Amino acid sequence: MDRVKKRVALPDILKGFAVFLVILGHCIQEGSGTAFQEESLYFTDKLYQFIYSFHMPLFMLVSGYFAWDSMKRGTEKKERRRLLGRKAEALLIPVFAWTVFEMAWQLAESGPEADAFASPGALAESFALGFLSTGWFLWAVFWCFLIVYMVHFYFRDSVLLYGAGFLVMYVMPDGLGLGAYKFMLPYFIAAFYFHRFQEQASRPRWLERVSGTNGWVWVGAAGVLFGVLFLFFDEYSMIYLSGYKLIGKDILRQLGIDSYRTVTGFAGAVFFILLWRKAAELAGEGSFRLLRGLGVNSLGLYLISGKVCLVAGQHLGEIMHPNYLLNLAEAVAVTAVSYILTIILEHIPVLRWLAGGKIRSLAGERPERDENRGL
Numbered sequence: 001m002d003r004v005k006k007r008v009a010l011p012d013i014l015k016g017f018a019v020f021l022v023i024l025g026h027c028i029q030e031g032s033g034t035a036f037q038e039e040s041l042y043f044t045d046k047l048y049q050f051i052y053s054f055h056m057p058l059f060m061l062v063s064g065y066f067a068w069d070s071m072k073r074g075t076e077k078k079e080r081r082r083l084l085g086r087k088a089e090a091l092l093i094p095v096f097a098w099t100v101f102e103m104a105w106q107l108a109e110s111g112p113e114a115d116a117f118a119s120p121g122a123l124a125e126s127f128a129l130g131f132l133s134t135g136w137f138l139w140a141v142f143w144c145f146l147i148v149y150m151v152h153f154y155f156r157d158s159v160l161l162y163g164a165g166f167l168v169m170y171v172m173p174d175g176l177g178l179g180a181y182k183f184m185l186p187y188f189i190a191a192f193y194f195h196r197f198q199e200q201a202s203r204p205r206w207l208e209r210v211s212g213t214n215g216w217v218w219v220g221a222a223g224v225l226f227g228v229l230f231l232f233f234d235e236y237s238m239i240y241l242s243g244y245k246l247i248g249k250d251i252l253r254q255l256g257i258d259s260y261r262t263v264t265g266f267a268g269a270v271f272f273i274l275l276w277r278k279a280a281e282l283a284g285e286g287s288f289r290l291l292r293g294l295g296v297n298s299l300g301l302y303l304i305s306g307k308v309c310l311v312a313g314q315h316l317g318e319i320m321h322p323n324y325l326l327n328l329a330e331a332v333a334v335t336a337v338s339y340i341l342t343i344i345l346e347h348i349p350v351l352r353w354l355a356g357g358k359i360r361s362l363a364g365e366r367p368e369r370d371e372n373r374g375l
Helices: 009-030 034-038 044-051 055-071 076-108 122-132 134-153 159-169 179-199 212-229 251-283 289-296 298-313 324-346
Strands: none
Touching: 009 044, 009 251, 009 298, 009 324, 044 055, 044 324, 055 076, 055 134, 055 179, 055 251, 076 122, 076 134, 076 179, 076 298, 122 324, 134 159, 134 179, 159 179, 159 251, 179 251, 212 251, 289 324
């Protein structure tokens, strides 16, 4: 009997859940008052820490998981080149478009007398820095994809090469987002090879154990592990404050931070994958349509919501600290506005790249899959 082919709901549910957490985190950061934002007090906020302990690792696991679907079709060199070109187009053209938009906005606000437009050299430098620092997660996905692409196709998935690469990353600088890219790489690699193993193993017995009635045991175990690990999470557990490299730091302490936040990210992401998997099984076909809609359009939401948060936050300067109910309301409003803008921009050819162009999902598009397979 032929298997029924259709789009699996779970990845879209996970992406919808994660992108809403991205927006909620931005609302805590930008929508809790000017002083709270300018003094970076959000790094000490526990809800903000909770979100940032796992939400981008969750996105990267989904990205790496579906990268296998793309790469397994690269049996010929010509197809491999097309694959890499499509990935660069899907991830970097939106970054380029937003860099152009932001430079144009700056020109409209400050005029040609601004430092960024003082000379052709200054303009080129400003544009290059803007291009390399805009949409950091898209850059992270691109670099992770490129690394796995090279090792998979040209070095036969060499474990030694991966090991040497991780050692090199400890001495590389963290500037221009490199620290965050290095933090994301283990999740992409793990999900990529997990998917390959899962497919080649043809649904092994251990995977069956996370389904059915025993699935809640795994959910509970992952939740307890994540909860215990999160007890020790603080502002220095965030890549933005402590960085990744070892040079110039207390090596043992930095290694401990790097290892701890990576394990915590895995535990949190796996917990929510298993939790949403069980929830989708119980709710049945067609459930969580709202989250699935957000997940399908997660790239546009990611690109646009940050700008909407910045604009909205400028009108909330008198608030003195986070108010979670207000932040939740802000997140719902920002999500709605960003979703509408995403749909509108998708239908305007000259502006569609601001919403991600042809690719609507932050973790990338993937082919239809068997209804019995998935994360």
